[in-house]
Amino acid sequence: MPESNSEALVRFENVQKSYDGEVLVVKDLNLNIAKGEFLTMLGPSGSGKTTCLMMLAGFEPATHGEIYLDNVPINRVPPHKRGIGMVFQSYALFPHMTIGENLAFPLEVRKMSKSDRDAKVKKALDMVQLGAFADRRPAQLSGGQQQRVAVARSLVFDPDVVLMDEPLGALDKNLREQMQYEIKHIHDRLGVTVLYVTHDQSEALTMSNRVAVFDDGVIQQLAPPDVLYEQPENAFVADFIGDNNCLGGVVTEESENSCAVQTADGSNIRANKINIAGKGQKSTLSIRPERVIVNPEDGKVPNVFQAKALELIYLGDHIRTRMEVCGNDQFYVKIPNSSHHADLNKGDVVNIGWNEYDCRALDAQ
Amino acid sequence: MASHTEALKTADGISLKLSLQRSLRRKKRNALLLVAPLFLFILVTFLFPIFDMLLRGVENSITEEILPTTVVVLADWDPALGKLPEEEVFKAFTVDGQIAAKAKIISRLGKRLNYEKSGFSSLFRKTGRKLRKFDPEKLTSTYKENLIKIDKKWGQVETWALLHRESGSYTKSYYLAALDLTQNAEGNIEWKEADSRIYIDLFIRTLWLSCLITFLTILLGYPIAYLLATLKSKTSNLLMILVLLPFWTSLLVRTSAWIALLQKEGVINDTLVAIGIISDDSRLSMIHNSTGTLIAMTHILLPFMILPLFSVMKTIDPSYVRAARSMGATGFTAFRRVYFPNTIAGIGAGGILVFILSIGFYITPALVGGVDGTMISNFIAYHISTSLNWGLAAALGAILLALVLALYILYDKLVGVDNMKLG
Ligand SMILES: Nc1ncnc2c1ncn2[C@@H]1O[C@H](COP(=O)(O)OP(=O)(O)OP(=O)(O)O)[C@@H](O)[C@H]1O
Ligand SMILES: [Mg+2]
8 A cells, every 4th residue: 555645635734633622532653545545444433533534524623733635734725615525324315305415415506507418427327236225214214225325426526535334233133234235346446535434443454455553543554454453563463363362471571573572470472572562561462263273292382381272162163262371260261173172071171272473562552 | 723814813813903903992092081172162262163164155044033034934935026025914914024023123134234234223223113013903005015015125126136146044145245357237247346345455464464574575585494404503592582572472462563663754765864875754654554464474484394404404404505516506596406306395384374373363454464464364354253144244254264275275285284394
């Protein structure tokens, strides 16, 4: 992805936002979004995602900093001149207009001729497979259909950027997955730049080119989905994205790429040095459950510890096992449901181990 | 396996439809029982009296009661021929009149007929007085001559024509009067003389003032309701109390306050004179005319506009306007095309509420309306309590009711009553 400033279509530069003059909801945001990119803001509730969208769309002024669209600062441009499409969580379809009129609205205010308008509306509705619904009112459509109309309406006037604020939040799981696919499909076809907001991590991982993980008004990590999962840079991201085991300890040894961390119960763990403050400082170790090996062969992995199985949860393709290891009784291991592992029982004590590379030493939590 | 054509049955073998009907019937009966007390109350205290009142607008049994035989023989007479009735009519009238005069009820008929034509009250009083002492044994002339001797009006065809016209059990004369119409001697309906026409103008003025008041409340109430609906709930609750405050003071007090403010020597005029905007001898007359009615009623009815507007605006998702703006609409276009159409239901509800209330408003116009600020309800009240012409009052009331219903139907056609949101 392009990192240079001039190539970015949308650029947040040192943007801060406070609603009440006391708390910074967005703290020093720097973000470049490339043309054609699908970038997702992912974060817990109240982390400032919607606020960022509102600043970009022009409904909230930035308290400090500048936002650029196509290298033009837009802080003083009113919302209707920004040419940014938007899909709201509540869809915001105008209830007093038909679907066709809803879609024609942005074209009408642009003074487009009636024939051009009709052609574009039809094309946009066909794109979301709702061509036959032009004369219905929004209330006469199902939630999924309304959602598709909202997407079509945000795209019908060919905006450069489309903002989507949790557009799938109100849908059930099946429909949500189907819509994720459709939105992604439309994005691929039109090449429009999408800034997407969600707090559903699987949605973020499946749809995006890059994901910005938000917490407390700060981007914790900005990376493609696979990097985010495989190489989290801090404890928050490691914990927020996917299943994760955390072990707290103190750094006892530090070399160029690796380090050793001692946990409270005295176990020494070799870890991949990522983001630590230095020798003698606290650190959090992150190990993905599927990277833990049960009964590792001797000498194959540097970290081998005795663990006691506390709980077994049968999940079909794998068995999620809660174990006590290195003084932590919330340590989960994902055991594939293949014959030679099926003999583990509650209360059994086994050896488990993991690679140095799979154990990431991150900042203290 | 049961075939599909066979009727469905419940577990105990009764047809499903039947048992559904039964359970629904029980539900209906319960619902009826719940509304029954209120229904009876309204029936006895409201619907019957109103029905009775409306009936008075056409009811005319008094002639029949007081002149029972006269009415029968007069029925064969045709006033269009221009000749006086036969002797038997005069005789019947003399007999009926004497009985009624002795029972001292004949003047009531005179009063009734006086509504149709002035002079009848005194005619009947005089005739009654003479007939009470009349002795048929001593009659030397015909009954006809005798009556004409009592008053020469009995020798005029018009007198008998009026009696003939008003001898049925029902009359349309009250309704005609309420519409400034009258029946001439030939029985044709025509306008009253220009200087005695009052009700049409009054209806027009009532409608016009009500429209104006409705319009003013929309104009003043819309921004307030918008402010209330968009402010933080803490502030808007406080402001809402201010809007509702007038409800806690009596209507009479509020109206009197307007008198204190608006009169010639009142606060507003004094202030304007004091700061030199107007001179002392050109004080504005803002009260005891239609301006006074307009100002006071707009103020009093404003909450009835704000409340439905507010409750509708409260439900409008703020993202509608944002969506419109993100699609390229200016603030004004977003308001006009998106926000405003969604508030029409509130405008309709508030408008119809204010309009119907003001069309029948009584106290305020009576106190501040003067001559050209009174409304139709003031005249209805006048005929009920002062002139005691209840028939005319009933006719005026019924016409008012019909007007309101017609407007309501028109509103339903244009906006749709289902769209109305009152809260
Ligand atoms: N209009 C506002 N006035 C004052 N504070 C606000 C306003 N809007 C949001 N906030 C505060 O700013 C913070 C961030 O809100 P924001 O809506 O951006 O969160 P979010 O990340 O979108 O959360 P969610 O996932 O729940 O939608 C929250 O603490 C919220 O209380
Ligand atoms: Mg949000």
